[in-house]
Amino acid sequence: MAERRHTEVAVGILIREDGALLLSSRPEGKPYAGYWEFPGGKLEAGESVEQALRRELDEELGVTIGAAEVWRVTEHDYPHALVRLHWCKVRQWSGEFEMREGQRMAWQQFPLTVSPVLPGAFPVLDWLAAERGFAGAVLQPAEPA
Numbered sequence: 001m002a003e004r005r006h007t008e009v010a011v012g013i014l015i016r017e018d019g020a021l022l023l024s025s026r027p028e029g030k031p032y033a034g035y036w037e038f039p040g041g042k043l044e045a046g047e048s049v050e051q052a053l054r055r056e057l058d059e060e061l062g063v064t065i066g067a068a069e070v071w072r073v074t075e076h077d078y079p080h081a082l083v084r085l086h087w088c089k090v091r092q093w094s095g096e097f098e099m100r101e102g103q104r105m106a107w108q109q110f111p112l113t114v115s116p117v118l119p120g121a122f123p124v125l126d127w128l129a130a131e132r133g134f135a136g137a138v139l140q141p142a143e144p145a
């Protein structure tokens, strides 16, 4: 089988002053529509991670971000794509949030109250929780059947 190419993705972890993290829901028409994720998207040809993130957050949320540096890089193998996720913490932005793709947004602390969350984000959620000294289950427990 031919080796699968990675799809490079820039992802923004927007952190509010109280430590809350911004999650948004994936719009209709995309794989995993309705799942919660950190905002971001695929790099276009010739773009750096920071350039792609700045473009995506403007397109999706209408905000202009300040400096963003890659914090962690993870990979996730989905049926639709093998993705390499470049995670950037962002503490400064300007503009008012507008959900330009009909998504929903939620500022979240641990444990998260939104679900389901894209599995590609699980490792980063664990690291962010550990940084905050949060030891419990990061995701909301599943509803009893």
Ligand SMILES: Nc1nc2c([nH]c(=O)n2[C@H]2C[C@H](O)[C@@H](COP(=O)(O)OP(=O)(O)OP(=O)(O)O)O2)c(=O)[nH]1
Pocket: 009, 010, 011, 030, 036, 037, 038, 039, 040, 041, 042, 043, 076, 078, 081, 083, 085, 118, 119, 120, 121
């Ligand atoms: N934005 C984002 N993508 C994530 C996260 N976790 C995760 O596995 N991914 C994966 C899902 C997708 O396969 C890929 C992002 O691609 P996308 O389809 O959302 O990107 P895009 O906005 O550029 O899409 P497009 O409509 O322009 O094709 O990364 C996350 O927390 N945030």
